[in-house]
Amino acid sequence: MGSHTVSTTVERRALAVVLVVLVAGLVFFTIRFAGRMPEAISPIGQEIDSLFRFLLTVTGVIVIAAHLYLAAVLWRFGDERAQAPIVRRQWPWVLVPIGLLFLADITFDHKSNKIWGKVFGTPPADAFTVEVTGEQFAWAIRYPGKDGKFGKTDLRNITDDNPLGLDRNDPAGKDDIFFPAGQGELHIPVNRPVLFLIKSKDVLHSFCIPWVRLKMDAVPGMTTKLWFTPSKEGQYEFTCAELCGLGHYKMRGILIVESSDKLEEWLSQQPTAADLIP
Ligand SMILES: [Cu+2]
Known part of the structure; x- marks a missing residue:
């Protein structure tokens, strides 16, 4: 029995070491x-980041502690004489983690519900509004123009020069500014709520701005919404976050966050629907 016990102890302890190395690797890569x-x-992006850091820290501590405990047990206890005491002391090791996980879950719910409420709450009435329409494999962009109203669209109106199917008889659409899929940059103002109206011409897409940590499905036949307040000027990227076909990887565009003045000036230089599709 002697030599047999020695070899299993070595194996057990080797396993404990492997476990510690794996946990150390997990911590390092994270x-x-x-x-x-x-x-x-x-700000909403920063809140989402801090929620993720919180979740990762709490769950990370639990995962690390549980695995180190498992490694300690592997290291310490192997033969039958040593197993008896740990069985008797087992209950706290069940109840305490359950209690902690329950508390953590309540906290997670509370924090994430608050952020969910902000992301999916009603956008402010004075939000700057822009429409993005996904199609395989690019985004079309439309601004409502000076009147602040989007003109009606209909799939039946779509032609090569009228890619969004604007209704030529709707006066609200005359001053709309549009860029066919893959053309034009997406300009939005800094420090003002921006509301995106999101559509799709063909399949499911997902309008995603990694710099804001937000994305929203683009669903054929529906208009979905996404809003946030950008707080830093600069040039970023928006993209499709739904595998929508072979060209999915190139379905992205330039996002420019700039001052309201610069944005108004840029918009005033763009041709309107009345110019392009009279
Ligand atoms: Cu897509």
């Missing part, structure tokens, strides 16, 4: 790569 997201350029 710390090394978890911070790799681009800078968050809106």
